[in-house]
Amino acid sequence: MTDLLEARPTTDVTGKGSLWRIRANLVWAGATNNWNLFRTNRVGIVGLAIIVFFALMALIHPVLMSGMRWYSGAALFLLIWPVVAWVIWPLLGRLRHERKVTFPLTVGITAALLVAIGATFGGVWDAGTYHPVVGNEPNPPLLHRTVVNEVTDPATEMSVREALLYSNPDGSPLLLGDIAEIREQPTGPYGRHWLGTDPLGRDILSQLMKGAQGAFLLGMVAALVTVLFATTVGAVAAYMGGWVDSFFMRLADLLLMLPALAIFIVMSSVFSFELWHLAILIGVLSGFGGVAIVLKSQALAVKVKPFIEAARVSGGSTIRVIAVHVIPNVMPLSFLYMMFTVTAAIQTEATLSFLGLLNIDMSWGLMIELARNQGYFLTGMRFWWLVFPAGACVSLLAAAFFLVGRAMDEVINPRLRKR
Amino acid sequence: MIRYIARRAAQMFVLFVIFLTLTFLLLTALPGDTVKQRFATNPNIPPEAAELAIERLGLDKPLWEQYTSYMWNFFRGDFGFSFLQYPRPVSDIILERLPRTLVLFLTVLVSYYILGFVAGKFIAWRRGRRGEHAITIGSVFLYTVFYPWFALMLIWFFAFYADVVPINKFLDPQEWVDAPFSSNHVFMVIFGVMLVGGIVALTLWILSRRIRDPALRTRTVWVGYGALAVVMVWFWYLSDFGSARRLYAGDILHHMVLPVVTITLISFAGIMLLTRSSMLETMREDFILTARAKGLAEKTVRDRHAARTALLPVTTSLVIAVATVIDGGIITETVYSWPGMGELLFTSVVGQDLNLAIAAFSFVGVMAMVGHLVVDILYMFLDPRIRVTGE
Numbered sequence: 001m002t003d004l005l006e007a008r009p010t011t012d013v014t015g016k017g018s019l020w021r022i023r024a025n026l027v028w029a030g031a032t033n034n035w036n037l038f039r040t041n042r043v044g045i046v047g048l049a050i051i052v053f054f055a056l057m058a059l060i061h062p063v064l065m066s067g068m069r070w071y072s073g074a075a076l077f078l079l080i081w082p083v084v085a086w087v088i089w090p091l092l093g094r095l096r097h098e099r100k101v102t103f104p105l106t107v108g109i110t111a112a113l114l115v116a117i118g119a120t121f122g123g124v125w126d127a128g129t130y131h132p133v134v135g136n137e138p139n140p141p142l143l144h145r146t147v148v149n150e151v152t153d154p155a156t157e158m159s160v161r162e163a164l165l166y167s168n169p170d171g172s173p174l175l176l177g178d179i180a181e182i183r184e185q186p187t188g189p190y191g192r193h194w195l196g197t198d199p200l201g202r203d204i205l206s207q208l209m210k211g212a213q214g215a216f217l218l219g220m221v222a223a224l225v226t227v228l229f230a231t232t233v234g235a236v237a238a239y240m241g242g243w244v245d246s247f248f249m250r251l252a253d254l255l256l257m258l259p260a261l262a263i264f265i266v267m268s269s270v271f272s273f274e275l276w277h278l279a280i281l282i283g284v285l286s287g288f289g290g291v292a293i294v295l296k297s298q299a300l301a302v303k304v305k306p307f308i309e310a311a312r313v314s315g316g317s318t319i320r321v322i323a324v325h326v327i328p329n330v331m332p333l334s335f336l337y338m339m340f341t342v343t344a345a346i347q348t349e350a351t352l353s354f355l356g357l358l359n360i361d362m363s364w365g366l367m368i369e370l371a372r373n374q375g376y377f378l379t380g381m382r383f384w385w386l387v388f389p390a391g392a393c394v395s396l397l398a399a400a401f402f403l404v405g406r407a408m409d410e411v412i413n414p415r416l417r418k419r
Numbered sequence: 420m421i422r423y424i425a426r427r428a429a430q431m432f433v434l435f436v437i438f439l440t441l442t443f444l445l446l447t448a449l450p451g452d453t454v455k456q457r458f459a460t461n462p463n464i465p466p467e468a469a470e471l472a473i474e475r476l477g478l479d480k481p482l483w484e485q486y487t488s489y490m491w492n493f494f495r496g497d498f499g500f501s502f503l504q505y506p507r508p509v510s511d512i513i514l515e516r517l518p519r520t521l522v523l524f525l526t527v528l529v530s531y532y533i534l535g536f537v538a539g540k541f542i543a544w545r546r547g548r549r550g551e552h553a554i555t556i557g558s559v560f561l562y563t564v565f566y567p568w569f570a571l572m573l574i575w576f577f578a579f580y581a582d583v584v585p586i587n588k589f590l591d592p593q594e595w596v597d598a599p600f601s602s603n604h605v606f607m608v609i610f611g612v613m614l615v616g617g618i619v620a621l622t623l624w625i626l627s628r629r630i631r632d633p634a635l636r637t638r639t640v641w642v643g644y645g646a647l648a649v650v651m652v653w654f655w656y657l658s659d660f661g662s663a664r665r666l667y668a669g670d671i672l673h674h675m676v677l678p679v680v681t682i683t684l685i686s687f688a689g690i691m692l693l694t695r696s697s698m699l700e701t702m703r704e705d706f707i708l709t710a711r712a713k714g715l716a717e718k719t720v721r722d723r724h725a726a727r728t729a730l731l732p733v734t735t736s737l738v739i740a741v742a743t744v745i746d747g748g749i750i751t752e753t754v755y756s757w758p759g760m761g762e763l764l765f766t767s768v769v770g771q772d773l774n775l776a777i778a779a780f781s782f783v784g785v786m787a788m789v790g791h792l793v794v795d796i797l798y799m800f801l802d803p804r805i806r807v808t809g810e
Contacts, residue, residue, distance in 0.1 A: 254438065257791050260746065262761075347565060365565075368567065368571075394565035
């Protein structure tokens with residue numbers, strides 16, 4: 001961040017006012033600059049859009065489920081506001097110059113939108129039917145399938161053997177050529193269930209939304225813990241040197257070298273993992289592992305800068321120099337690794353719940369495990385709503401964070417840019 | 420050079436002891452561990468019997484004594500008995516499973532490294548032309564796709580829909596009913612052939628680098644590889660030893676195709692993206708401009724000047740990649756029911772077989788560390804700076 005500011009002071013940061021004001025201006029200028037650089041990367045924007053999409057999915061679930069609660073509404077507002085503002089800001093055209101008008105207008109439009117969403121969708125899903133774990137669709141649609149000798153299209157025909165399982169509405173057995181009327185789960189997409197239901201009659205879309213909540217919770221906690229440990233360890237190791245440095249770096253080597261999945265699998269034999277346990281564990285492992293090494297090398301580069309020496313000469317203690325001067329300058333890089341940590345965390349969680357080792361009730365990995373366990377994977381396209389959405393969600397969200405990370409990498413490392 | 424290798428090996432050993440200590444503390448010495456739970460809180464076992472069992476297992480001794488006896492037994496190769504397959508000692512099971520994973524692991528490590536490096540080289544060289552975006556997006560997809568899901572889709576497509584490879588397991592039981600060899604024997608033969616072939620090919624390649632004349636060098640390499648292929652054909656088709664085992668080896672290899680392809684596809688994208696960015700940085704250097712100005716062919720500039728310099732950071736990343744491949748191996752073995760170490764780790768953990776789980780985990784750790792050591796040695800050959808400063 002500081003590099004960029006030195007390179008191109010686009011905004012006038014030395015306005016009148018207190019030190020805090022100058023600092024705020026500096027941060028704002030840096031953020032604007034970085035955003036402008038980030039915005040040129042189309043792939044990064046696509047990643048950001050995917051993340052926002054999944055975040056909306058996670059946030060709208062409680063709204064849909066049981067009526068608007070004030071905190072989910074507030075969270076939705078906070079999240080949706082910049083997005084809506086970004087869209088309607090240019091539309092407001094000439095009014096843009098009048099800050100006094102634009103700001104309340106944007107807030108007003110967003111609030112109106114929110115009220116509209118709440119009024120339309122608030123609580124349309126009753127918990128008995130749409131709950132992601134214990135819900136059940138009591139009235140699946142009626143399907144008509146003809147009894148034939150050789151089945152060519154399993155969606156409209158059934159074999160004589162399969163017909164033994166069903167009977168006519170009057171109780172007589174089904175014969176060749178009869179048309180069976182059956183209600184069965186899983187059903188494909190229709191009006192009540194946009195993505196169909198699973199074999200237990202639960203709504204797939206609702207499950208996906210619940211899974212998104214878990215993925216975000218996990219990713220955020222894991223990333224925050226990673227950054228907390230990695231910046232501290234990296235800065236302390238680089239600044240102190242000596243045995244502290246070698247201890248932490250050997251530890252990082254060990255953690256980097258070991259296959260993380262094997263560690264989680266073995267630990268799940270002893271502990272009962274819940275989502276946030278896993279999140280903290282992933283954060284600790286990557287915070288003391290690979291990310292610490294990268295941040296340490298960055299901190300070494302910061303350590304030799306003149307302002308560190310100035311701070312030390314003017315009497316700053318070790319802790320103060322590390323906390324006030326080293327860590328803030330390592331931060332931008334650590335944000336980058338936050339993104340990569342989120343990718344890894346989402347995939348680890350999905351894999352572990354796919355293997356059935358996590359103590360959670362709903363996640364994307366669990367949905368795939370269910371589809372696989374009951375043999376829907378080998379049916380190919382016929383039950384696509386069981387096979388594709390969950391896997392696509394894991395892959396898309398992981399890819400989105402990875403793409404945003406790559407785009408941020410180009411912002412932070414000027415060497416990677418095209419020109 | 421020997422001293423450098425010895426020092427790295429010693430460091431690895433110390434790391435391994437630390438790793439083993441942590442494993443012990445985590446899994447065995449924690450209060451309320453699985454073994455104690457099995458006896459102390461099981462109402463079907465009378466308390467005297469439970470006490471006796473705890474005493475026999477040495478769980479009443481102080482931690483330090485437990486630790487020393489654990490370490491001593493580990494390095495003697497005594498990992499106790501498996502609970503799942505009761506009378507069998509754990510070392511027996513490990514010995515049976517280890518080669519199966521090693522074959523998978525080595526094949527993947529070699530194939531994906533070469534594939535990723537070559538692909539990354541070409542993509543970097545073609546920067547800005549058409550198709551670059553598609554390739555980048557494709558590799559990002561492979562890099563971040565949900566692994567078990569991808570593997571299941573591959574099973575559906577190749578094993579079920581197209582039916583060109585078997586669905587799972589590592590052999591077809593019907594073919595092996597009256598087989599005169601055990602599957603592990605055949606497996607060791609495959610392993611040996613692959614190892615010898617690989618070492619011969621590598622030696623040939625290294626030796627051919629010393630030949631100055633490019634035409635002669637190319638000819639030597641091709642004649643050498645041809646001779647290797649002829650020896651292979653002779654071994655499997657003409658020699659008594661090989662031809663008797665050919666069909667069985669073929670069955671195992673047929674089952675190996677899909678797992679190898681899966682792990683390779685998943686992991687090669689990472690190496691490719693890394694090679695690409697490493698190449699892009701190298702291509703900005705002045706010596707590339709010089710090489711071009713001298714009028715060297717594009718291919719020579721790319722392969723000799725750029726790619727070789729770009730190889731170094733990619734090789735460093737192999738250290739992390741070893742762990743990635745092991746992780747991928749665990750998932751792949753579980754999804755494909757390939758009875759190797761990864762599947763062993765998973766089943767033992769699910770079946771609460773603590774002895775087996777610890778041993779399997781330690782061996783996975785050993786694999787990672789040996790892989791690390793090999794990469795270090797490889798790196799030393801590639802980068803003269805380490806050879807000099809390492810002394």
